[in-house]
Each structure stands twice: as structure tokens, then as C-alpha cells.
Amino acid sequence: MFKKGSKLYSIRKFKCPRCHEGDLYKSSLVSMQGIYNMHESCPKCKQDFQKEPGFYWGAMYIGYGLSSGYMLSAMVLCIFVFNFTVNQSFVAAIIGGVLFVPLIARLARAIWINIYVKYNPSAIKD
Ligand SMILES: [Zn+2]
Structure with a gap:
């Protein structure tokens, strides 16, 4: 399911959706060099x-869905597992949400481009 050749591999590893070799982003999230620090084209296959x-712009809809899913999950977790009050749960979920914004934004872009680009391992040219 997460093996090379599946869309989930490309999304999870932030790899080029066509060759699954080149990176989508120039730097890692923890390097603090910008959330949307993307290559203009794939370093391996030139996609x-x-x-x-x-x-x-369409990735914003994906990001909205991911953020909503996160908030709902965080609220349920805080209220029913950690027995927080509703207000405490909101604070915890929002603090966590701020930390997850860069990851959600990158995931949304990776999902969006994977909708439009198909895997083609023969696309890599030497
Ligand atoms: Zn590529």
C-alpha cells in the first residue's frame, strides 16, 4: 500500500508523483526554510x-479537509481520552494545530499534484 509506485508512497515521502525518485520540496520541514519551498520541476525526471x-489553489480544499479532520480528532482525543474540558480541548487542539500547519500544507500540495500526475517509472532520463 505504501510501496513505491503507489500514490501514498509519493504523498508520504513528498516525492515526485511521476518518478517517485525526485523530491517535491527543496528542504525538510524542520530546516525552517519555508513551508512551500518546492522545486519548480523534478530534479530526476523534469516533471x-x-x-x-x-x-x-485547489490544494487549499485538501488542506481544509485535513485540518478539519485533525481538529475533530484532536477534540475527540482530548475530551474522551484525556478528560479535558471543552475549553481546554480547544486550546490544546489549536496549539497542536499551529504546530501541524506546515505538515498539513505540504501534504495538501502533495495530494493535489498526485491527483493530476500519474506514476511513470520510465520517465527518468539519464
Ligand atoms: Zn520525477
């Missing part, structure tokens, strides 16, 4: 990551 101006 264009900026397909058109405003291509990643």
Missing part, C-alpha cells in the same frame, strides 16, 4: 511541479 499559475 513540471508548477503546472500552471495558481495550480496549488
